[in-house]
Amino acid sequence: MTIHDGTIYDVAVLSDEMKIQNYRHRLNSMNNLSDIAQALGAERTRTELIPFLTENTHDDEEEVLLRMIEQLGLFIPYVGGIEHASVLLPPLEYFCTTEETCVRDKAIEILCKIGSQMSQSDMIESFFPMLERLADGEWFTDRISTCGLIHIAYRHAPEPVKNELRTLYRQLCHDDESLVREAAAINLEKFAATIERPYLSNDIMSMIKDLTKDDQYSVRSFAVKSCANLRKLLEPSVFVQELLPIIVESAQDEVWPVRCMVADQLLELCDAVGPELTRTVIVKAYVHLVRDKVVEVRKTGAGKVTNFCQRLSPEISFQHILPCVKALSSDSSHYVRAAVSSDIVGLAPILGKDATIEHLLPVFHSLLKDSSSEVRWNITSKLDQINQEIGIELLSQTLLADIVELTAVRHSWRIRHAIIEFIPIMASHLGVGIYNDVLGVLCIQWLKDKVCAVREAAVQNLKRLAEMFGQEWASAHIIPQVLNVVNDKYSLYRMNVLDALLNLAPVMGSEITCSQILPVTLAASKDRSYVAKVLKSLASVVDQSAVEKSIRPCLYELKADSDPEVVYFAKEALQEIDQVKDQRGLGSLCWNWKYQVIGQN
Template structure:
């Protein structure tokens, strides 16, 4: 006879799963693996699984969690793969419920379990499950079955494989659009398990039927099937069997189908071979880039550099560049933004001369775009252009635009420029930077937006790493320290932030000779926020100074007395950070 202690886990689970409170039932499902572990494999198989199978009438949220838990290594709690088929029962019920996300999660868990099943288990338990689901009266079960074929096709014999192909074909010809949509989604993965001969004889006719379906929600999913099938066939076979379908998809009456083609164009072009790309896809791509729908043009713009890698330079210049120029002036800001992200990827393919002639004017045009995302996207990708045409030419062309953007009304644009400055400075050299960009960098420290001031202090640290401590002492530290006595407390606060951020890049000499004479007096600043940030700064500065004997002496003579004073401050936050800094320094 089982003790009360042995019955306790399953009893608690039953009580919680029967509760009216959804959160309790959900909590029980999340603990189901712990319950199974407490029960042991035998009781989990004999009691827990039947209970779960009989208690599936619940909220979608609970069912979704159950579907997920059963596919997350739950086989181990039943005693390993020999008992994995026991989970198929509850999951089959979940795969037939009305809620889509539950069905999809259940199907995903079933395919995970299929991986650990033996051929005998697949034949005895999994194939009957597939027959029931794919032949179910309700479309929900038939929809779920579509994703379950690929997982076991290679584990069964020829006769069963033929049956699976017929069952899948029935789904492709189903009267319900939702079932055909599921079949279209899973046709590609299923095809990858078949021989080339069977792909030609069985899969391509199904693909053609689905790709000409009267529902565009079905047709758009066949674009990925097209790629999967092309990857199985050689290039000549692709040309013979798939070219009409490619042409139809590019010219489909539904913009959603054309969008899918544009969005997957590089994958499609990579799969079909050079001949088809040269003879068919260049013109098809141009057609998509000039599509009436902005969504299609946006997707196409994102594919430009990837597709350009597959064609010759003269074709890029003759066919693609006219489209790129049109897209740079497109009426849709989203199209221009997508182009801004991708256009710099053409520079390495065109080379220096063609980039200067064809791309540089477009960069300058997009840098002046009224939409901030367009400008941001261009700025973030300039490195590729720099590698091709060199920083001298790039700086001459772009410097006026960069200066203009540095004062842009959109703070995110100003921030993007700041993040690009260290890279630009490294390539321009110290002389050019001091003449053209130094004042700009200092002006950001007084920006009205905190994020810009913060980014500006990080920028100064990076510039110190690029040009060295001596340059920082001569060029930027004096300007930073001048702000430490500014009447506006925000400027004084920025000084402390800048010093704290830059400190790891400085040396003892710079801190002792330049920094401390400004920071130490700020212990008496009237603003508490500044005083506790002084305590934080002392902690960081002491970390640098402690690396030399001279620095350790300065810590004792200047920093420790400053912290002692702050530890007695009337403000609690100041006392807290001063105490924390003092403890860190003492360690």
Template structure:
């Protein structure tokens, strides 16, 4: 073997020993290319053993190596028959101290498990799992728990029995980190089991972990509970899991109860309708009344999803009293979560109950001192509108909307502006003109630039909703009138509005109304206005260029103004005018 044949490995060794971490990372990312250059045999005989020994490095480099080994490197080793060779380096990586490296190593081993030839699962992968499961350091045992699910479907029945026993031992490990890993991976492993083994093997492990003295272990068993419930029929759930469900809902740790609350709909759907009516309603009420705000917030987020599983009278008699309490909850986060979800009850309760029971709560939340509560209510009004109709909705909620539109916090005003097109679509043009039109124009004169900017975008969206004819009579004259305002900020707003509206206005409105105001502002004393006029003329010219009449209008009325601005004494004005002229010339 001459020196040229050794070159790729030599380069890799040198780069992996370099002081610069970027060089080492670069070497790792080129492993596939180096393996290809070496050829399958040398890659198997030289590269893989070398990688198996390359563990004395920074965590970032080891993480990259763990990732690269799972990226189809077996193709460069000669095909799937040799994929098992990659398990050696990965097994070493699965025992290191850094969690991210171990997780990436088990992820890559899972990928390799899927491409192994069937006899190789028992020959190579299962012994690896056993070695990791009995490792002296907890790091190897935590990695092992992730590898039972991938290999289980590919092995014989006696080996499956050994794997079930091995996982049971991990669930009873003395080290909390190992039990935590077992709780995390019990669900995926359970999915691979036959139904009888779910009852005989998975449930005992679950029960042990669900009763663990560490809440960091117990909270991970909530997902396991859901998966097990999904795999059992209703009678088995009632016999095997009801005590566990009650235990989780009443757990002494708020973090466990939070996990139950955050996943309550999924759990309720898994246990079946009969148990929902008999048990889960009481459990949900208990979570809504929990003494920890985080738990109440999580439960409030499940409100419409869980209520869909209930009859309307159950919602009214059991759930709604808790909702009323939450609407005045001491925690603003609880009220905000409720505001986001309460509208979802309207389709479930129907028109009469919504008007009688929910509307008072909407109005209460719309007056909440916390902006997010009010905004969350506004964002979901279309659900209420679909149930009670726009007349009742507008009569009840419009005063609150107007109050929000004038809120002292500009972010609240901005958020309301963004919802106006949605409200306009729901309310209709007549109602909008009578109640909200003046409000939209008022925002154009707001002291905060972001509000003025949002108001201009809002006018464009409203024009798209109601049409150009509406804009011609309702908003364009008011916008153009601001062009004569003595305060230059109002004149600037007019130019910004024209630039934004131009693409949605037709030739007639542009010719008869817009251009007159723009041309008038060509001679404005403020340079910032003049160069924004040049920008506006550029946009208008581009929109007019789509028709012969528009191009003629551009040549007759726009080009002379740009020529004037090209000779302006301000360099920025000249720059934007020249740019507009160049673009106009390219469109001829």
């Protein structure tokens, strides 16, 4: 079969697959579009494949359509280069008219990508007429797509056409359909970025003012976001005089999504207006928003408290923001408390040690006792940051009782996990006494936690403590406690204890491993397959005599077990032990040879 025949066959198969009811077959055909186009060649792709796809854009499955659009975005090389890219516009134009938002947005994205590469002549010949058809379309979806494409056309348009495009965008901002006006508000920043500076203060400013006064709250909300983003394009004085009053007024809008959008944009506003206006204007707006009657607005403001205070002096933060933080920490909504608890620790270095101790520690104390596990975890996961600011001694004096109480099983396992991660830090500063008096029992209890992640963290915690305080201390305080739970009735707990002993062995050294850890491991007959795994690793810790005297005979016994799994792991352990033995022997021979050569020299 020739290549020509093969390409005909490919198109025929594609046509058949597009008619199959099973959408997975149609999706697979879209995945092969690039291969088919490459086989067809540029000319036949332009004259056959693209028209075929244009006629078959009516699939009812979004996933199939999205895949087709993505493939079309890669087709510029397959149609002969950017000079022929205009042939890709018809199928994408159809997708711009569909009601499915994700399909329409993807088509707009690909058209912007293609249009940004086209020459001015090609834009005038094909892209502008497409834009006009969409702008004059009967359905609101056409005009929504126009809002997302017009900035690409404006870049390449001659001056008379630019005047028409600015007029067109102004019309879109006053469209009868609120969804079109919403799209105009969303895309206003992109359009403004292409506008010449003389037109910014007239055309764009007029549009943004109209949109922020729109009857539809969603339009006003996106207009507020565009206001904040326009700070990059306008002179600071123009932004402060023209747009800042609009945004501040929107902070008291009667509809909460608009106020929520203002709260979301406050940090950008601070950077735009500078410290003076932030202190005199933005702070008042922020305080008003975090005291809003709607949960979503308070939550948005609460999650930005640290970044907001970083743009203020400590005095202003202490005077105006700290009272709000205290109120937010006891808010009736746990969503608000969760937002402030995830961010409040960052206030400590801003306020300083004394203010943190006097004002933030009581807040931490209340949040650690919060009814929401998310709130409690947000604080416990940042104990290290609190420690860096106030010191471990004060932290243990004020919050240790709360921390220990949070280790109870009724609390979220993530809280226990966070506390386990913090214990080595606490112990390194407070010494062995904190383990012996308070945390020792807990560290052992966590080896039998119901959550696997907690048990694994508990094993690593014991290893770090042993490394920190040394073999002698670990032999007296950790090893005996671990051995007490090695015969638990639950197999998962027993295996976790064996895992703890395995991790402790390299720290304890050969002598303690042989005298305390190895005998217990050899006696763990209930978990034979896991014992084989542990013995394989312990063989690298103990000396060769212990391997030959104790480990190898036990593995031979396990090798004869009736359980195939035990046999498998025993054989694997014996093979690895033999390899280690051979390597040790080779190393000894090399050393003897080197010694003899040096002696001869």
